[in-house]
Amino acid sequence: AQAPPPLPAPAKAVKPDEVVATINGEKITAGMLQRLRNGAAQQFQQATQQSNKDFLKSVAGLLVLSRLGEQEKLDQQEPYRDQYAFLRLNFLANAYLSHLNTKVSISQKQIQDYYEKNQGEFAEAHVRAIYIAFSRSGGEDAQGRKRLTEAEAKAKAEKLVAVLKTGADFAQLAKENSDDTPSAEKGGQINPVKQNSTGVPTEIRQAIFALALGKFTEPVPQPAGYYIFKLDKIQKTPFEEAASNIATTLQT
DSSP states (O other): OOOOOOOOOOOOOOOTTSEEEEETTEEEEHHHHHHHHHHOOGGGHHHHTSOHHHHHHHHHHHHHHHHHHHHTTGGGSTTHHHHHHHHHHHHHHHHHHHHHHHHOOOOHHHHHHHHHHTGGGTEEEEEEEEEEEOOSSOOBOTTSOBOOOHHHHHHHHHHHHHHHHTTOOHHHHHHHHOSOHHHHTTTTBOOOEETTOTTSOHHHHHHHHTSOTTOBOSOEEETTEEEEEEEEEEEEOOHHHHHHHHHHHHHO
């Protein structure tokens, strides 16, 4: 029988301090090349899958261009200086978070406990609103309509609540009466409101989350108008979706 061809000789082991290339007089060792592979950002992972020879070519190109940039002192000139400062800031922030991830161990129970004790972070109300604006200075609005006084706006809002109590359609009333044009066009739909949102006044959040599904509020006064809210649904972020964000919160 014919003998099988001989196996290729094993590749020679390269020591970390062995020079594998010299680029413009700058020596590149095997250890340096491997560290560059290990440290490559996510967007460069495809490059790290290259063969050693191809990866070295990529590194050589980057090295030559970066040294030319240093010679021109581009990191000290606008707009590159500000871009470089932001990239450094972003890098250090992400590096610190990664560092925390390796130092702080968060258990599943801690994450679950946080989720149960901070339900306000994960519950949001889907609501509709009718907004009746008023003006203390009087005059007319952009459409030439007379601006309501505070007393007139309150009276109109109370009248709308009375109409709603007879079974009137909230969405239709919002379209016909709300002074918030973008939401009025959608039947009063506004962005979901979180129970602990700092961007929404406390009295509005309290009024909304005190509602039963399908119910509406009495007029809620605000500095320039009265709101009437109707609760369509309460939606809670599932634990599985919230877990990673909770872990980050606990680690920081």
